[in-house]
Amino acid sequence: xxxxxxxxxxxxxxxxxxxxxxxxxxxxxxxxxxxxxxxxxxxxxxxxxxxxxxxxxxxxxxxxxxxxxxxxxxxxxxxxxxxxxxxxxxxxxxxxxxxxxxxxxxxxxxxxxxxxxxxxxxxxxxxxxxxxxxxxxxxxxxxxxxxxxxxxxxxxxxxxxxxxxxxxxxxxxxxxxxxxxxxxxxxxxxxxxxxxxxxxxxxxxxxxxxxxxxxxxxxxx
Numbered sequence: 113x114x115x116x117x118x119x120x121x122x123x124x125x126x127x128x129x130x131x132x133x134x135x136x137x138x139x140x141x142x143x144x145x146x147x148x149x150x151x152x153x154x155x156x157x158x159x160x161x162x163x164x165x166x167x168x169x170x171x172x173x174x175x176x177x178x179x180x181x182x183x184x185x186x187x188x189x190x191x192x193x194x195x196x197x198x199x200x201x202x203x204x205x206x207x208x209x210x211x212x213x214x215x216x217x218x219x220x221x222x223x224x225x226x227x228x229x230x231x232x233x234x235x236x237x238x239x240x241x242x243x244x245x246x247x248x249x250x251x252x253x254x255x256x257x258x259x260x261x262x263x264x265x266x267x268x269x270x271x272x273x274x275x276x277x278x279x280x281x282x283x284x285x286x287x288x289x290x291x292x293x294x295x296x297x298x299x300x301x302x303x304x305x306x307x308x309x310x311x312x313x314x315x316x317x318x319x320x321x322x323x324x325x326x327x328x329x330x331x332x333x
Contacts, residue, residue, distance in 0.1 A: 126191035126192075126216045128191070128192065128193065128194075129289070130194075132286075132287070132288075132289050133192050133193070133194040133195075133289070134194045135287075136172075136192065136194070136195075136288060136289055137172075137173060137192065137194040137195045137197075137198060140172050140173050140175065140195075141173045141198050144173070144175050146318070147234075148175065148178075150316035150317070150318065151233070151262055151316065151326075151328075154262060154312070154314065155176065155179050155233070155262060155328075156179065157328075158261070158262060158328050158329065158330060159176065159179040159231060159260055162179070162180055162181065162184070162229050162231070162260075163181065163184070163228065163229075164227075164228030164229065165185070165187065165226060165227050165228050165229075166180065166184065166185070166186050166187070166227070166228065166229045166230075166231065167186075167187045167188075167189065167222065167227045167229070167230045167231070167252065168186055168187070168188050168189065168230070168231045168232065169189045169217035169220070169230065169231075169232045169235050169239075169245065169249070170189065170190060170217060170232060170234075170235035170238070170239075171186070171188040171189075171190050171195075171199055172190065172192075172195050172198075172199065172234075173195050173198030173199055173202060174198060174201070174202025174203060174206075175202075175233065176231060176233055177202045177203060177205075177206040177208050178206055180206065180208050182206065182207040182208075183207055183208075183209070184208055184209070185208070185209040185210075185211060186203070186208050186209070186210055186211070187211045187213065187222070188210055188211065188212045188213065189213050189215050189216070189217055189220050190212065190213070190214065191214055191215060191216050192289070193214060196214075199212065200212070216239070216240070217232075217235065217239050217245040217248065217249075218239065218240065218244040218245050218248055219248065220248055220252060222252045223252070224251055224252065225251075225252070225253065225254045225255070226252055226254070227252045227253050227254065227257060228253075228254055228257050228258075229257055229258050229259070229260060230249045230252065230253060230257070230258075230259045230260070231259075231260045232259075232260075232261045232262075232263070233261065233262040233263070234262070234263060234264060235263070236261070236263050236295070236297050236300070237263060237264055237265075237291045237292055237293065237295060237297070238288065238289055238290045238291040238292070239290075240290065242295065242297065242300045243300060243303075243304070246259075246300060246301065246304035247305075249304075250305060250306065250333055253333045254333075255333060256332070256333070257332070257333055258330050258331065258332050258333070259301075259306065259330070259331040259332075259333075260329075260330050261301070261327075261328070261329055261331070262326065262327070262328045263297045263326065263327055263328075264293065264323050264324075264325060264326050265295065265296065265297045265298060265325055265326065265327050266293070266295060266296050266297075266325070267324075267325040268325075272321070273321055273322065273325055276321040276322045277293040277294055277322040278294070280293070280322050281293065281294055281322075284322055293322040293323060297327065298311050298313075298327050298329075301329070301331055304331070306331035306332060306333060307332050307333055308330075308331065308332040309329065309330075309331045309332075310329050310330050310331075311327050311328070311329035312327065312328050312329060313325075313326070313327055314326050314327075314328065
C-alpha cells in the first residue's frame with residue numbers, strides 16, 4: 113500500500129485541534145457500525161461501479177473503503193491527521209491502495225481532469241466553503257466523471273428536527289469541527305454547475321436528532 117502524506121494544513125486553512133481532532137477520530141471509529149447500518153444500503157447504490165482514479169474528500173477513518181473494489185486505489189484528502197492511523201488500517205483491511213494527502217477539500221492539489229470519480233459522505237457539512245469544494249470537485253473530474261455523495265442537511269422549516277438543528281448549532285459545530293446541520297447542500301450541489309444531478313432524500317434514525325435528515329446522490333460532469 114502506497115501512502116503519501118503531503119501538504120501543510122496550516123497553509124491550506126485547516127486548524128488542527130488536538131482535543132477535537134482526537135475525539136472525532138475516536139467517535140467516528142466507534143460509531144462506524146451504527147452509521148453503516150443506517151447509510152449502508154444507499155452507499156452500496158451511490159458508490160456502485162466505482163473504477164479508475166477515485167478521490168475521496170474527508171475519508172476520515174475509512175468508513176467508505178468497504179464500498180470500493182478490492183485492489184483499487186483511493187486518493188484520500190484528509191486534513192485531520194488524527195484520522196490517518198485508522199484510515200491506513202482500514203485501507204489495509206479492505207485491500208485498497210491508499211494515497212493519503214494532508215490537505216483541505218477546497219485545495220486538493222490534484223491536476224485538472226485527473227479523477228474518474230470523487231466521493232464524499234458527511235463532509236460538506238464541515239468544510240469551510242462548500243461552494244469552493246464543489247468547484248474543486250468539478251475541476252479535478254474528467255469529462256464523464258461523477259461526484260457521488262451522502263450528506264446530512266437542513267431539515268424542513270417547522271419540524272422538530274429543524275428546531276433542534278437551530279438550538280444546537282453552536283455546540284454541534286464546536287464539537288464536530290465546524291460541522292453545520294443547517295446547510296442546504298442539495299441547493300449547493302444543484303447550483304455548482306454539474307451537467308446532471310440526481311438526489312434522494314431520506315432520514316436516518318439516531319439519538320442525534322439534528323443529524324437525521326440526509327441526501328444521497330450522483331452529479332455528473
